Amino acid sequence: MADTRLAAYRHLLGAQMRSQTQYRASFVADVVGSVLFGVLDVVGVVVVFRVTPALGGFAFAEVFLMTALAGCAFAAADLVVGNIERLRHYVRSGLFDVLLVRPLSSLAQLAAMDVATRRVGRVAFSAVVVVVAAANARVPITPGRLGLLVVTPVAGAMIFGAVFVATATVAFWWIESGEIANGLTYGGLNFAQYPITIYGALFRRLFAYVVGFAFVAYYPALVLLDRPDPLGAPALLGYASPAVGVAVVVAAALMWRAGVRHYRSTGS
Amino acid sequence: MANIVTNTVFGFLRFAIMLAVLDAGGRTVAGYDEPQLATFVWAGQGLIGVVLLWSLPDLAERIRTGDVVIDLLRPIDPVWQQLAADLGRAGYAALTRFVAPIVVGALVFKLYAPRHMLTYALFVCSALLATIVSFGCRFLVNAAAYWLLDARGPNTLWTVAAPILSGLYVPVWFFPDTLAVALVVATPFPSVIQIPLDVLVEHGSATRQLELLGVQAGWVVGILALCRWVQARGERKLVIQGG
Amino acid sequence: MTRVIETRGLRKEFTVRVKAGWLRRRTRVVTAVDGLDLTVDRGEMVGYIGPNGAGKSTTLKMLTGVLYPSAGHVRVCGFEPVRQRTRLARRIGVVFGQRSQLWWDLPLSESFTLLRHVYAVRAADSAARLARCRRLLELDAFLDVPVRQLSLGQRMRAELTAALLHGPEVLFLDEPTIGLDLVSKQAVRAFLAALGAAGDTTIVLTTHDLADIERLCRRLVVIDQGRLVHDGPLDDLHARYGSRRRLVVDLDEPLAVDLALPGVTVESTQANGRRIVYTLDGTITAGQLVSRLTEVAALRDISVLEPAIEDVVARIYTRHSP
Numbered sequence: 001m002a003d004t005r006l007a008a009y010r011h012l013l014g015a016q017m018r019s020q021t022q023y024r025a026s027f028v029a030d031v032v033g034s035v036l037f038g039v040l041d042v043v044g045v046v047v048v049f050r051v052t053p054a055l056g057g058f059a060f061a062e063v064f065l066m067t068a069l070a071g072c073a074f075a076a077a078d079l080v081v082g083n084i085e086r087l088r089h090y091v092r093s094g095l096f097d098v099l100l101v102r103p104l105s106s107l108a109q110l111a112a113m114d115v116a117t118r119r120v121g122r123v124a125f126s127a128v129v130v131v132v133a134a135a136n137a138r139v140p141i142t143p144g145r146l147g148l149l150v151v152t153p154v155a156g157a158m159i160f161g162a163v164f165v166a167t168a169t170v171a172f173w174w175i176e177s178g179e180i181a182n183g184l185t186y187g188g189l190n191f192a193q194y195p196i197t198i199y200g201a202l203f204r205r206l207f208a209y210v211v212g213f214a215f216v217a218y219y220p221a222l223v224l225l226d227r228p229d230p231l232g233a234p235a236l237l238g239y240a241s242p243a244v245g246v247a248v249v250v251a252a253a254l255m256w257r258a259g260v261r262h263y264r265s266t267g268s
Numbered sequence: 269m270a271n272i273v274t275n276t277v278f279g280f281l282r283f284a285i286m287l288a289v290l291d292a293g294g295r296t297v298a299g300y301d302e303p304q305l306a307t308f309v310w311a312g313q314g315l316i317g318v319v320l321l322w323s324l325p326d327l328a329e330r331i332r333t334g335d336v337v338i339d340l341l342r343p344i345d346p347v348w349q350q351l352a353a354d355l356g357r358a359g360y361a362a363l364t365r366f367v368a369p370i371v372v373g374a375l376v377f378k379l380y381a382p383r384h385m386l387t388y389a390l391f392v393c394s395a396l397l398a399t400i401v402s403f404g405c406r407f408l409v410n411a412a413a414y415w416l417l418d419a420r421g422p423n424t425l426w427t428v429a430a431p432i433l434s435g436l437y438v439p440v441w442f443f444p445d446t447l448a449v450a451l452v453v454a455t456p457f458p459s460v461i462q463i464p465l466d467v468l469v470e471h472g473s474a475t476r477q478l479e480l481l482g483v484q485a486g487w488v489v490g491i492l493a494l495c496r497w498v499q500a501r502g503e504r505k506l507v508i509q510g511g
Numbered sequence: 512m513t514r515v516i517e518t519r520g521l522r523k524e525f526t527v528r529v530k531a532g533w534l535r536r537r538t539r540v541v542t543a544v545d546g547l548d549l550t551v552d553r554g555e556m557v558g559y560i561g562p563n564g565a566g567k568s569t570t571l572k573m574l575t576g577v578l579y580p581s582a583g584h585v586r587v588c589g590f591e592p593v594r595q596r597t598r599l600a601r602r603i604g605v606v607f608g609q610r611s612q613l614w615w616d617l618p619l620s621e622s623f624t625l626l627r628h629v630y631a632v633r634a635a636d637s638a639a640r641l642a643r644c645r646r647l648l649e650l651d652a653f654l655d656v657p658v659r660q661l662s663l664g665q666r667m668r669a670e671l672t673a674a675l676l677h678g679p680e681v682l683f684l685d686e687p688t689i690g691l692d693l694v695s696k697q698a699v700r701a702f703l704a705a706l707g708a709a710g711d712t713t714i715v716l717t718t719h720d721l722a723d724i725e726r727l728c729r730r731l732v733v734i735d736q737g738r739l740v741h742d743g744p745l746d747d748l749h750a751r752y753g754s755r756r757r758l759v760v761d762l763d764e765p766l767a768v769d770l771a772l773p774g775v776t777v778e779s780t781q782a783n784g785r786r787i788v789y790t791l792d793g794t795i796t797a798g799q800l801v802s803r804l805t806e807v808a809a810l811r812d813i814s815v816l817e818p819a820i821e822d823v824v825a826r827i828y829t830r831h832s833p
Contacts, residue, residue: 011628033425040432047442048285052293055285098612100577102629103600183274190281198288203280264593265579267525267572333659 008104009112034121038129041071045193056197057230061137063194065224068133069217070192072126073156079119081111081161084168085181091171096263107165107256127153139224148220151242156192156216158245162252163188163211169252172259184211192216197230215244275313275369283309283377285438298441303380304469305439310373312436312465317365318358318395319402319460321430327410328419331502340503347495351403358399380469387470390477394464397484401459404491405430411495414502435462441471452483459487514586515681515713516551516574521583523569523737543569545737546583553680556707556714558728558745560721562828566737567717571685574715575605588680601630604674608686611666612673613658619669620654623676630677637676644672647702664695671702681713682706688720700726721820733827741827745820752826754818758789758797760804761812768807775800 045067049060058066087110090096099106130153139145167181192213196204208214215237222229223238286305289297300308316322327350330336339346373379382388409426413419431437434457440448452458463480466472523544528536544566551557561567572578573585576592576599585592590599605612613622627637645651648668653661661669667687674682684703688696704727707714716727724731724745731748733741741748748754757778765784769777774794780787789800797815804810 008628008631011625028421033421033428036425037428040428044432044437047438048289050444051297051442052289054292055288056291094607094610097572097577098607098610100596101575101600101603101605101612103597103631104629179271179274183277187274187277187281190278194285194288198284200280200284203284261579264577267569267578 009108031121034119035125037122038071038075038125041067041126041193042129056195058195058197061133062221062225062227065130065133065137065139066195066217066221067193068126068130069152069156069221070189072123072130072153073192073216074160074189075119075122075126076153076157077160077164079123080157081164082119083113084110084164086110086113087168088171088175091263092175100264106260134224137225140226145224148224148238152217152220155220155241155245158242159212159216159248160185160188162245162248165252166255169255169259172263188213188216192218212244212248215241271317271365272368272372275316275365276372279310279313279369279373282312282437283373298439299471300439300441300469301380303378304471306373306377307380307469308439308465310369310377310379311468312461313369313373314366315395315398315461315464316436317361319399320354320358320361320406321402321434321436321460322427323406325410325413325419325423327407328413328423331410331413331419337506340506345496345499347407347492347499350407351400351492354403355396355399358396362395382468382470384470387467390481391464391468394467394481394484397481397488398460398464400488401456401484401491404488404495405456405460407495408491408498411498411502414498414505430457430460433457434460435465439465452480456487456491459484513553514550515553515588516549516715517584517586518547518549518574519584521547521549521570521573521585522581523566523573523578524581542737544573544580544734547734547737547739549732549739549742551713551715553713554707554710555730556703556728557716558724558731559715559717559734560719560724560731560824561734565734567734568685570734571683571715571717575603575683576600601677602680604677604679604682606667606670606674606682606684606687608667608684608689611658611670613666613669615659616657618655618657619650619661622658622669622673626673626676632677636678640676640678641672644675644702647705648672648698664691664698667691667695667699668702671699675706675712679712681715684714684716684718686718687716688718688723696720696722703727721824725820733824735828748820748823749818752823752830754823755790755792756797756818757816758791758800759814759816760787760789760801760810761785762787763809763811766808770803770807772800772803 042064045060045064048055049063053059055063084107087096090099090110096106099109102109130149134149139149163184167184170181188207188211191199191207196208196214196218199207204214208218219229219233219237220241221238223235228235229237283306286297286309287302290302290305295301297305327336339349342349370379382391405426409422410419412422416422433440433451433455440451440458440462442448443451452462463484466480467477470477521544522542525541525543527539527541529539530536547566547570559567559570569578573580574587574592576596579593587599588602590602592599612626613619614625617625623637623641627634645654648671650668650672653665653669656665658666658669671687687703688699691699700723703714703716706712707727714727716723718724729745731741731743731745732739741751743751762785765780766787772795774792776790776792778788778790791797791800801810801813
């Protein structure tokens with residue numbers, strides 16, 4: 001039974017990708033846009049360092065690596081569950097019922113329903129940027145470091161993905177919640193792109209530890225760069241990202257289930 | 269209400285970067301001192317709601333489904349009609365969304381207050397011009413749907429490029445000089461955020477302020493002309509091809 | 512197992528928050544479905560009707576697992592819709608009148624292929640069902656057209672096909688003919704009638720179009736304000752609610768003397784008495800009335816008007832309104 005369900009999701013994905021490539025001009029714009037997205041991210045950091053030699057005690061190469069890791073994690077999360085923000089539209093229009101009548105998980109259906117090809121482009125580009133940033137920062141090429149370099153964006157994607165789902169889920173209770181979601185999703189990206197040393201204590205504690213954004217790039221980068229944490233946290237935290245990722249994903253899944261349960265008891 | 273939370277979050281995020289820059293870069297950066305940057309960031313967050321930097325691609329959706337034909341049946345030009353509606357929205361936002369982030373910022377940080385009374389008047393002018401330019405850009409992004417059927421590509425491009433190129437991310441004067449000037453003069457982006465904020469924090473000389481306003485005014489004319497032209501082309505396509 | 516739908520005391524209450532003044536909100540409990548007992552056996556064709564807001568859609572949502580009941584027992588195909596949603600989903604098909612289950616941007620054929628995978632149907636089975644639907648509903652003309660370009664009639668035919676690809680035991684239809692042109696309505700009705708006649712699929716249909724009911728349903732369930740007000744064969748409806756047949760009589764000349772017969776009342780006279788409409792209460796046949804009339808007058812033309820189902824149902828709705 002599980003493999004037929006996987007086959008179902010696979011076909012949903014394939015169909016979406018085919019439908020997107022049908023609009024050729026828009027497809028090209030998408031691809032160009034996805035590259036631009038990555039470029040602008042890099043530009044942002046470069047520009048900041050044009051006017052200052054260091055940020056929060058970190059040099060350009062180091063911050064560049066953090067930005068790259070955060071950007072790649074975000075792009076990967078956007079690829080897998082980015083479509084979840086459409087939940088608001090589905091709930092409002094009653095289309096969510098159509099998903100509930102099918103023998104598949106509603107969350108998986110929503111996620112599979114719009115795998116935009118441009119998002120693949122963005123992930124690919126951002127992965128290249130990660131490699132460039134790592135080389136630029138002269139990260140030592142050891143199996144441990146390479147492993148961490150690969151695992152970190154994946155764990156970061158889990159964290160971002162969980163945040164996407166959790167913030168979208170609020171739509172089950174409060175339909176106008178769209179704007180707040182941006183604060184956590186894009187705000188989270190912003191936060192994770194820079195060393196957390198630049199943020200005020202309260203803010204840092206909220207975003208870095210409660211939601212876990214510090215594990216997307218900052219702590220793993222410290223390990224990759226062989227730098228001790230100016231804030232005094234143990235180096236081991238750099239390896240904790242996958243655990244944090246799993247924890248956040250579980251939390252988001254529980255939130256989703258609660259949301260669907262609420263929807264199914266109160267209607268729309 | 270939700271916007272205020274988001275704007276506050278981004279206010280803190282952006283200002284943290286500014287503080288870090290000042291920390292290592294010196295007392296002033298690109299001609300801004302700390303209070304000026306504080307006003308820049310917090311008033312900027314308030315300004316986003318007024319000029320509406322990001323909006324849902326409603327028009328594009330209506331073009332896709334064909335509902336846009338209704339606009340052609342009305343006796344008013346669609347562009348002016350939508351502009352009027354947008355200005356009304358901006359006016360309301362000026363009262364509701366603009367003030368809150370500034371209040372939050374003022375409570376926590378030291379903001380720069382304009383020294384001359386004239387600045388306030390110029391700022392209001394500039395904000396109005398910025399709203400029109402922003403409207404024009406959003407309109408054009410949506411109107412791509414006439415030809416692309418799916419405006420998500422251009423919309424994403426705008427969503428991502430606008431913050432960085434308009435000065436919301438960092439003031440455009442952080443960019444290399446020639447690039448910054450090219451951005452201000454040759455693209456509409458800085459006219460939406462950078463210029464009104466520069467007017468508000470009194471960045472540079474008085475002549476400089478007027479020059480910037482002049483650029484904005486130029487963009488208002490230019491972008492509205494472009495909107496009308498695109499609308500005419502779009503209408504023709506709609507009428508000939510039947511949507 | 513012949514019992515496909517079974518509910519006992521099915522109940523759904525909504526808590527509605529109503530603005531009472533400037534900032535305060537009052538909460539009010541609205542009972543959408545109030546103790547519904549319903550049993551449907553395999554192969555039945557049930558019409559489920561009621562005025563707007565009666566609780567039809569709410570009931571349907573509870574039967575398909577979309578909505579949790581507040582109280583009561585419900586089993587569909589032996590499953591509990593709330594806890595066994597995905598397993599039930601494979602055995603039922605749902606056609607929402609206004610919400611599409613097709614993929615908007617893709618050609619219709621791709622939607623069918625996708626659904627085949629979503630429901631894990633064997634290729635041979637789905638191909639056979641699809642072929643039959645293509646023939647009966649004439650889908651070939653627009654099988655390759657993107658769904659967003661289909662007309663409403665075409666889309667509804669596609670939705671029917673989509674709901675049947677996995678061979679469901681029960682087909683729920685929520686206002687399937689709404690907004691359709693006459694030809695499309697007839698095509699949909701003919702198709703559903705044939706499906707019902709075959710006997711393997713149980714059909715539950717909610718509609719406001721009573722012609723649907725007349726054509727398709729042998730059993731009618733009427734719900735009003737969350738309560739069942741009628742549940743029985745369509746034929747019994749007329750008997751139970753006192754529907755009357757009418758006889759329209761055209762005469763050469765107005766009647767010289769009033770015909771006072773038990774069981775017959777004059778509803779109206781037109782054309783200066785040359786046309787009389789009689790209402791029969793059932794104790795006297797139309798034939799008897801005509802015989803008596805021919806004794807006293809020369810009949811030019813007669814026609815018998817059967818009671819319209821609209822009138823009956825309207826009477827049911829108004830009889831049970833507060």
